[in-house]
Amino acid sequence: MPSDPVSRLVDRYAGLGEQRVWSLLVSVFGDLAQSEGAEIDGPVLSMILGAMKVKPEAARVALHRLRKDGWILSRRIGRIRRHSLSPIARRDSLAASRRIYATPEGVPAGWQVIVLEDQAQPTGFVRIADRVYLGAAALKPPETALVLGGADVPTWLRSALTVEPLKKQYQALNKVLAETQSAIEAVDLAPLDRAVLRCLIVHNWRRLILKHVDLPRDLYADDWLEHDCRARVADLLSRIERPDLSEITAP
CATH class of the missing domain: 3.40.5 (Ribosomal Protein L9; domain 1)
Structure with a gap:
């Protein structure tokens, strides 16, 4: 089970909505097992999803769907199943990563x-x-x-480009990311905690950033917090080290 601070953060991220299990799995594999040859053992995957408070039946259904769609490959080694991204899924995941993991310095200017x-x-x-x-x-x-x-940005254009539903979602995500930054200040995160937090951060960032094209900050209204979220995501992922999956073991 995750530590108490991480468990509370799991609930906060769940409150942001759109936590579809199959999409969570895409984020898990995209962050923890994207490199060629990387696999996640079934028991380890179950622990990660369980720590995210995903019910076992929902996890099985989502994994079956991704295998059927050709996104996940599974093989049995003795009594354990090992899961990995398919070549097509790895290609698409790498392409999306260019935007998901871009630092604030990588945002286009002009x-x-x-x-x-x-x-x-x-x-x-x-x-x-x-x-x-x-x-x-x-x-x-x-x-x-x-x-x-382009030179000066007229107010009407900034208003037109600022999509209201996405603006509110970025504001909500920014708040939870700030809470995460504060919560981990004095906490020694176990490997399972790190896996869970990284995947939830990436998942909730990914589901927003891939809904629109990459544009400079000056083109949006002042309360469009995409770029604030990007800075927090980059900071958190640099502080929460990606765990070695072999370190995630049952208590």
Whole structure:
């Protein structure tokens, strides 16, 4: 079982919503077993999910779903099953990691507006009018695009880009991340505690950051806390060392 402070944090993260078990599993494998050849033993996976207060039946159903979808591979070694990401899942997980684990220094700076001759939306850009798209300055626009460099950001544009439901979710996550930073200050985290906290931090950050394109902070309203969350996530993951899974054993 996790320590008392971590158990309380598990409840706080659960209160953020969207804690689907199959999605939690994606986060667990993405953070703890993403490298080629990495596996998680069934008993260890059960301990991690149990510490997250996931019921065993729900965990079995979610694992079956991910195996059926070709995301998880399982093999039996004696009486123990070992689970790993499939090659396709590892590829997709690595691609998503570029955004999930990016530090505040890796956030794009500067922006551009492009006007296209057709309606096809280019990757990484967000539509602001017919055939008009906005994106980070570092993005490569289509060859036929009219490119306009961004300078001062008008208030109406910042309001238009700030999605209200996501704004509130970032505010809620920022609060729980701040609580996590305070809670672990004077706590010696066991390997199971570290596994649980890392996966919950990554999961709740991942489910928000992958819902929108990467844009500079100046393009959003002042109460859009995506970048505040990113700084807290980067700080926490640097302080909560990824555990050796062999260290997670039953009490």
